[in-house]
Amino acid sequence: MRSSRRLLLPLLAIGLLGGGLLPLSGCAQDQEQSPTGGPDTSATPTSASPPSIVDSTVGADVPFVVSPEETVEGMLELAGVSRADTVYDLGSGDGRIPITAAKQYSARGVGIEIKPDLVQRARKRAKLAGVQDLVEFRRQDLFEANFSDATVVTMYLFPEVNLKLRPMLFEQLAPGTRVVSHSFDMDGWAPDSTANVDGDVLYLWTIPEETPDHLQE
Template sequence: MQQRQMLRLLAISISIGSLVFVGCKQQRRFGTEPQAEFNPGVRVLQRQLDVPYVPTPQPVVERMLEIAQVGRNDVVYDLGSGDGRLVITAAQKYGARGVGIDINPRRIQEAKKNAKAAGVTDLVEFRQQDLFKTDLSSATVVTLYLLPRINLKLRPKLLRELQPGTRIVSHAFGMGDWKPQRVERVSGRTIYYWVVPQQTPKDLQSKTNL
């Protein structure tokens, strides 16, 4: 009789232990398992990347440079330069100098690697910078593949810092009420072209409310 009671108590103990074990597993699975390490640098970078990285097709790159009539004496600034293909092409094909601006260090590393492979490191450079804080005054050509709201926000800076006659070419998006001097379709994509005027209308210089 005593042996039967001991076996019953043992069975109850095993059942309780199993319930506790299952409960612990469920607790770890549904909310209390260790969280991934927080990296504030990554979060900050994600907030700063206003434009997703989508490379411009090479035929569009080449036509953008043709429309801008890029030559050996030009300095091409590509804002949001990604893998560097636009300024690298300008250097390879026309002997132009180029500056690529991108806030993403991964893209800068990739662009530098591509420039080295193309043999144009003496003509191009890539800067990890915020394009809104970059001095653009030495550019003779500026290329863009951003977003409509970024183009509008950038417009006053372009008109303020660029010399009259500087050429601006944008892939896919315009600049609000600043009428382009030329619009083309290439490989299903739209290219917009402007030339900075001698005197900029005040309405174009004013900061756009976004």
């Protein structure tokens, strides 16, 4: 089943992009804010595809895809999250990454998500988990977001979106901030390390003191 799923979903993603259902640029929306095992770090990156798609409605750069809890935990572990961190999840879906960061590490979490139904779902999940005072979910376009106070940024986006966000990461984030991506790399920006959690490849970068010349475009 897993093998079939890995073959099917990349084809689905290509079909959605080719059919114009998934725009490749951020769609501006009104901002709404509200007080809302272990990985193998020696793993060699391999191609990975998303697990089951839950919501592929128009209005976002990527469909909402559920990340397994093991993968979420692996992302946070790879980033070395602690209670001193502020974790921003770009394209936060149902909020599981900020919520897990708050539950397991007492870290502050912020989710940026363009779909209002997912923002509401995330806020409800945070309340049920008892971490509503530690997490916040904002309905906002990723490309209009300010995440400059993040010490950790996580994301599960398409490669094109990663590359479009890359200049914003260099511009907004302080040197030493950790960035973790599920499944997709950032082209010429070589990761510091990778991990493999049940077939899901994770990438870790650290924001440098100075942006390398070949990454300034």
